[in-house]
Amino acid sequence: MHIPDGYLGPQTTIPAFAVMAPVWGTAFRRTKAVLQKAGVPTLALCSSFSFLVMMFNVPVAGGSSAHAVGAVLIAILLGPWSAVISVSTALLIQALVFGDGGVLAFGVNCFNMAFVMPFSGFLVFKLLRGKSETFGTRGLAAAFAGSYFGLNAAALCAALEFGIQPLLFRGANGAPLYCPYPISVSVPSMMFAHGLVAGPIEGLITVGAIAYLARYAPHFFQQRQSGPNRSEGLLRGYRSLLLPVVVLAVLTPLGLLAAGTAWGEWSAEEIKEQLGFIPQGFAGISDWWHALLPDYSLPALGDGRLGSAAGYLLSAGVGVILIAALILLTSRITAKGTGEPK
Amino acid sequence: MTQPPNQLPELPQWMTEPQTPPPQTAGRTRLHFLRGTMRHIAELFENDLSSEKYARLPLYLQSVDARAKTIAFLFFIVFGSLVNSAPALLSLAAVPLLYASVSGLKLRSFVRRVWGLVPLLAFLFALPGASSLLTQGKPLLIIIPADAPGFSNGLYFSAAGLWSAARIGLRTGISLSFAALLLLTTRWSSLTGGLAAMRVPALLISVLNMAYRYLFVMARTALELMQARFLRSCGKLGTSLNRRFMGHSAAFLFLKSHYLSEEIYSAMCCRGYSGRPAGFQQRKMTANDAVFLFAAALIFLILLAEELLF
Numbered sequence: 001m002h003i004p005d006g007y008l009g010p011q012t013t014i015p016a017f018a019v020m021a022p023v024w025g026t027a028f029r030r031t032k033a034v035l036q037k038a039g040v041p042t043l044a045l046c047s048s049f050s051f052l053v054m055m056f057n058v059p060v061a062g063g064s065s066a067h068a069v070g071a072v073l074i075a076i077l078l079g080p081w082s083a084v085i086s087v088s089t090a091l092l093i094q095a096l097v098f099g100d101g102g103v104l105a106f107g108v109n110c111f112n113m114a115f116v117m118p119f120s121g122f123l124v125f126k127l128l129r130g131k132s133e134t135f136g137t138r139g140l141a142a143a144f145a146g147s148y149f150g151l152n153a154a155a156l157c158a159a160l161e162f163g164i165q166p167l168l169f170r171g172a173n174g175a176p177l178y179c180p181y182p183i184s185v186s187v188p189s190m191m192f193a194h195g196l197v198a199g200p201i202e203g204l205i206t207v208g209a210i211a212y213l214a215r216y217a218p219h220f221f222q223q224r225q226s227g228p229n230r231s232e233g234l235l236r237g238y239r240s241l242l243l244p245v246v247v248l249a250v251l252t253p254l255g256l257l258a259a260g261t262a263w264g265e266w267s268a269e270e271i272k273e274q275l276g277f278i279p280q281g282f283a284g285i286s287d288w289w290h291a292l293l294p295d296y297s298l299p300a301l302g303d304g305r306l307g308s309a310a311g312y313l314l315s316a317g318v319g320v321i322l323i324a325a326l327i328l329l330t331s332r333i334t335a336k337g338t339g340e341p342k
Numbered sequence: 343m344t345q346p347p348n349q350l351p352e353l354p355q356w357m358t359e360p361q362t363p364p365p366q367t368a369g370r371t372r373l374h375f376l377r378g379t380m381r382h383i384a385e386l387f388e389n390d391l392s393s394e395k396y397a398r399l400p401l402y403l404q405s406v407d408a409r410a411k412t413i414a415f416l417f418f419i420v421f422g423s424l425v426n427s428a429p430a431l432l433s434l435a436a437v438p439l440l441y442a443s444v445s446g447l448k449l450r451s452f453v454r455r456v457w458g459l460v461p462l463l464a465f466l467f468a469l470p471g472a473s474s475l476l477t478q479g480k481p482l483l484i485i486i487p488a489d490a491p492g493f494s495n496g497l498y499f500s501a502a503g504l505w506s507a508a509r510i511g512l513r514t515g516i517s518l519s520f521a522a523l524l525l526l527t528t529r530w531s532s533l534t535g536g537l538a539a540m541r542v543p544a545l546l547i548s549v550l551n552m553a554y555r556y557l558f559v560m561a562r563t564a565l566e567l568m569q570a571r572f573l574r575s576c577g578k579l580g581t582s583l584n585r586r587f588m589g590h591s592a593a594f595l596f597l598k599s600h601y602l603s604e605e606i607y608s609a610m611c612c613r614g615y616s617g618r619p620a621g622f623q624q625r626k627m628t629a630n631d632a633v634f635l636f637a638a639a640l641i642f643l644i645l646l647a648e649e650l651l652f
Contacts, residue, residue: 006464006513010423028545040545041606044552045599048560051553053592055386055564057378059584070592077596089546089553096525096533097389099460099518103419166476171426173479175502178510180471201585208589209596217597244542320436322644330637331402331444333630 001069001158002094003109005102007179008161009169016107020088023115027084046082047089050074054090054100058201060195066198068205069113071152072121072147076134076210077220082119084110108161112154121150135214143210144203151202152194159183159190375584376572383565389525391557395524396447403445403527403634405543408536410631411528414521414638421642422516427652428505430645432513437641438519445497452526465511477503530554556602563598567591 005013031043053070075083094100101109123148132138163183166176179186213220276290360652397404403411422434442452471477479500488496524533531551538547571587607615 004425004460004464004514005517006461006510007468010420013423024546028543032545040548041552041603041610042600043549043605045556045560045606047549047553048557049596049599051557052383052560052564054596055379055382056588056592057375058384058588059375059581068588073592075595085549089549092550093554093557096521097386099456099521102514103416103521104423104517104519166471171502172504173502175479175500175506176471176478177506179424180468180476180506184537185471185476203511203584205589205592208586209593212590214359214595215595216593220600221598320433322455324436325438326637326640326644327402327440327444330633333633 001109001113001198002091002101002111003105003158003161004099005104008029008105008108008165010104010177011168012161012165013102013104013108016105016111017106020107020110023084024088024110027081030081031079031085032217033255041231042078043082043085043089046074046078046086050083050086051090051093053205054094056205058205066201068202070202070205071113071116071117071154072125072143072150072202073206073209075118075122075150076143076146076206076290077213080118080122084124087114087118108158112157112161116157117150117154119150120153121146124149133271135210135218140210144207147203147206148199151199152191155190155194155198156187159187162186162190209320272320373572373575373579375383375588376568376575380565380568382570383561383568383642386561387558392451393526393530396416397443397529397532399446401444401446403523405630406527406634407627407631408528408532410635411524411540412533412536412540414564414635415524415637417642419517419520421645422513425645425649426509427649429652431509431516431520432569433648434645435512435516436518438523441523442526445523452522456522457515460518461511464514465507468507469508472499472503472507474498474500476508479503525635534613556599556606559602560595560599564591564595567594617645 011277050070053068053073058066058068071083071087074086075195078268091101091109092106095103095106125142126143128145129139132142134143160183162181163186165179166182168220169177171177172185181189202269314340402521418434418437422431425431425434438456439449441451443449474481474495474497477500479502481496481498482504483499484492484496485499486497488494490496528536534547534551534554537550538544568591
């Protein structure tokens with residue numbers, strides 16, 4: 001369920017950060033109020049725990065194995081707000097250290113696994129458990145159902161995020177720019193795998209862990225505090241940062257309604273249409289480039305597919321050589337600047 | 343064992359009996375989940391070791407401030423997710439390799455780490471969607487001809503379809519490359535220090551730093567749990583039994599983390615912790631950082647030119 005970069009457009013991934021920013025802010029405020037000064041080590045160790053649980057390969061019938069997420073387990077044990085922080089931190093370390101989940105997709109992954117999953121799972125758990133004990137039969141059944149539901153809710157969100165990509169982002173030739181699967185494909189395929197395999201596994205791991213704690217550390221459930229104190233004003237310091245992000249997030253879909261070429265990708269004809277003339281410099285560069293590579297193909301190989309492919313590769317090669325020269329030059333300047341041996 | 347049993351009174355009888363090898367069950371002991379978990383945890387240590395090794399080298403990227411690298415690489419990742427032309431994406435994919443080579447990273451292992459699995463999988467997963475089932479166009483690679491029974495329209499890949507799948511793989515690889523490059527050339531403390539200087543809340547930085555540090559303590563415990571189970575297992579074990587073991591391991595780790603956090607908190611209090619995380623002393627940006635940022639800006643302009651011209 002860790003979405004890598006490349007499947008989702010930035011118009012989806014960047015607004016996800018805007019959605020998550022107030023969630024993270026509130027989560028820090030709420031957990032700080034509950035855990036008091038001991039908040040930092042508790043959250044840090046919970047994050048480490050969350051990271052390791054996601055590394056666990058859990059056996060599945062038939063000899064295969066699947067990964068657990070553990071977000072609902074943490075939500076049941078420490079509360080959903082703690083789960084937001086723990087799972088988000090674990091996801092950030094995973095994205096940087098292992099490349100599990102993209103850097104740009106970090107906000108979306110957090111939305112799915114660190115927000116939707118613990119909250120929806122915890123809600124189902126609370127509803128089904130009622131006033132019973134967490135480690136009683138009803139409590140364990142509720143934990144199973146909550147974990148199953150939470151994981152599937154997160155999977156559904158991921159499937160919808162995948163599924164809207166081909167609806168929103170297509171190139172001029174009609175080919176999808178990001179994930180090619182529409183909702184009619186992404187939702188059934190994701191829900192089938194998660195409903196049948198990953199969901200029950202997640203539920204069984206949660207139940208196994210709670211049953212173990214109930215047997216060997218029952219005092220843990222008695223010690224747990226409930227009803228976090230409300231405190232205010234944490235987001236006030238970041239209001240200046242949040243407001244433009246929220247405005248941008250709201251305005252982002254407007255670009256989808258606009259007809260015409262993307263900004264900066266105008267052809268000479270389109271510029272002439274807009275301005276009434278073609279700037280001399282633009283016309284000069286355009287002519288020079290087209291003289292070098294007419295129709296972006298290599299003249300020696302003709303204007304067929306081979307020539308076109310060679311032209312693209314040549315252009316990429318020229319770009320890479322220029323970039324390599326720049327990197328080499330600056331690395332030498334930097335080495336001289338630091339006085340370090342190369 | 344030639345010693346008589348009466349000389350080992352404290353050992354149970356089954357331990358003194360000669361061990362017979364367990365019967366082979368179709369060549370598989372069904373302990374792959376333990377091997378997989380141990381391999382994942384071992385990779386964590388391996389990553390940290392290689393990170394420390396490369397981040398210490400006095401070379402190009404290592405001497406650049408973490409903030410400058412973070413900003414430039416994030417910019418490249420965002421740019422990579424926006425561009426569509428082949429030359430721009432291919433050139434952008436080469437940028438981290440060039441940076442890696444001048445920063446002393448072993449190119450082969452870097453390429454294997456970054457491009458070896460995830461981008462390849464991203465490309466393969468996107469392939470069915472890139473076929474004529476979902477992306478039509480002028481056929482380039484015909485898999486099933488149009489007149490084949492059951493496939494009235496046939497099955498083929500168009501150039502546009504194949505490129506859309508390749509683009510997903512490239513974008514995934516580019517993002518992974520820059521993230522790996524940042525981690526391999528920057529010490530974790532400098533990285534989070536850079537984030538702190540970029541006004542990321544100090545509380546989050548503290549949690550991130552402590553989580554990363556104690557991750558290895560916890561990982562060692564998890565590894566020992568798995569190793570102990572692995573060494574004591576033989577023959578075929580039931581799937582439900584194995585699943586229960588993983589559930590219990592998760593609970594044990596949770597308890598361990600809970601108690602460890604209490605100990606850490608007590609230790610922090612002994613050292614005068616007041617509940618407010620201490621800030622980082624970030625070094626000032628130098629001329630080297632300016633040179634790096636200037637070069638990154640020029641690289642961006644080259645890539646932008648490629649994107650606009652194609």
